Amino acid sequence: MSDRRNELSLHLLTVKPDARPSSVPFDRSPEPDSSSREGLENRIRELEARNRELLTRLGEREVIARELLRQNAELIRREDKHTREYARACRQLGEWQQKYRDWSQWTKHARIGVLVFDFKLRLRQFNPQITLEIPLAAEDIGRPLGELADKFALDGLCADIAWAAENRVPLEREISSRSGRWYSLVIYPSGPGEERLRGLQVTLTEITEFRQATAELRKLSYAIEQNHSIIAITDPAGRIEYVNQKFTEHTGYLPEEVRGLDIDQLHPPEIDGVSFQEIWEQVKSGNRWAGEIEMGTRDGEWYWEGATMLPIKNPQGDIIHVLKMSQNITEHKTAEELLRKSEMLSAIGQLAAGVAHEIRNPLTALKGFTKLLERSMTNKAYTMIMMGELERIETIINEFLVLAKPQVWSFQKKQVDEILQDVLMLLEPEAHMGNVQFVTRFAPGLHPVSCVENQLKQVFLNILKNSLEAVPVGGMIHVETGSEPDGDIWVRIADNGCGIPEEKLARLGEPFYSTKEKGTGLGLMVSFKIIENHRGTYSVKSEPGNGTVVEIRLPAERENRV
Structure with missing residues (x-):
């Protein structure tokens, strides 16, 4: 273009536009006259104007040419862009066609019923699965929802479709059919939230078996959760996955506190001499284990469990x-222990009735002859020892007789503090010899109790004598009385003696078991029996080095009984 322009410029004028007329070369003809010169100058000026006009037009054409080139480049660029977009659109169209084919194939074979409606709620597509519940045919394609309502045998389906279309929001719920089947209904409008509805899809998934299974699982869940048994479920590694409410009630641990813990952290290291790990390995190998376990609670208390552990298999x-x-x-273990002691006491009571009478007669003769020997012997130390031992035997026989059955007792109303004062008066000399001080605090205005006075004296005497033997020289024994709001009278005897170890404390009251070197154990056994006969209760608390506290509770104003 530029070369063409230069060629045209040279063709029009070979001199510069501003060249003076005198500088333009002419033929060497004779110099013209003045009129000819004037005409020539006019001609030059015309040519120069013409030349400038041509240059102006040439510049405009250059601008037009550049614009044409720019527009041509833009057209080429747009054509490339449109080509790429067309190629992409073709690819997307192919993908959508493939997806549509896949979706059509899926809806044809899926166990999910599918309905497709257009924006006017006219049926556009359905798959074979939907016809199991809704009897649609090919001629129904294009029919509006209202004309198909009589075929929709599902409770509220047409209303749900109309509601979702009107509000342009998805809807999900469970729906039942007249045949008794249950379905999971999902209605999804195309372009939810937009002003204009583009279409609507409906899916129905049968969940009848799922609902039945869920109901069964719910029953099992309720049965486990509300079961009176303590239940814990772990994974094969022993990590706790589930505990029921009874577990929390007995142990104090919340489900979220124990979930994920190893089950051995909640059990003692050994059970009946077998390590818990061995028991767990036995269960993991597929065997069932059953036994009794002493379990600890969150608060540090202990209780007994009758437990069974078994594997669950797929x-x-x-x-x-x-x-x-x-x-x-x-409670069962406690009852067993009480039954064992009761049976032992019953056996001892039966034995006592016979043994006591069989021994008492020869014992009386032995005591009489021993006194006769004492008169004739110069060294009376031997006879004193014999008399002491005979008297000890007689004491044991008398305690045996307390256990003998049947016995008839006359209950009378007595003041507990008066009985205690009589016993303390008897023991005052012995306490004085050991420099032991009785500290009393009797509550005023206590109601009387219905009792056998001599038997209560024997109870208090046995307990106070044990305290006197346990306290060191200069010790103290506190004797207190009081009453509960329910009317029970309590007596508390506390000493600062040596105390009793925990393993021995549980055996107090057993016959022939004593913490003293020469004790028989019958004293406390008889005392506890007397308290039970008075429908009272007792408790013993002790720690080695911190003394012992015995508390007795008796009902006030009990009716006379035999």
């Missing part, structure tokens, strides 16, 4: 969980 026989079910058998 259909392939793999252990997927371990179930532990247990019952709190603390």
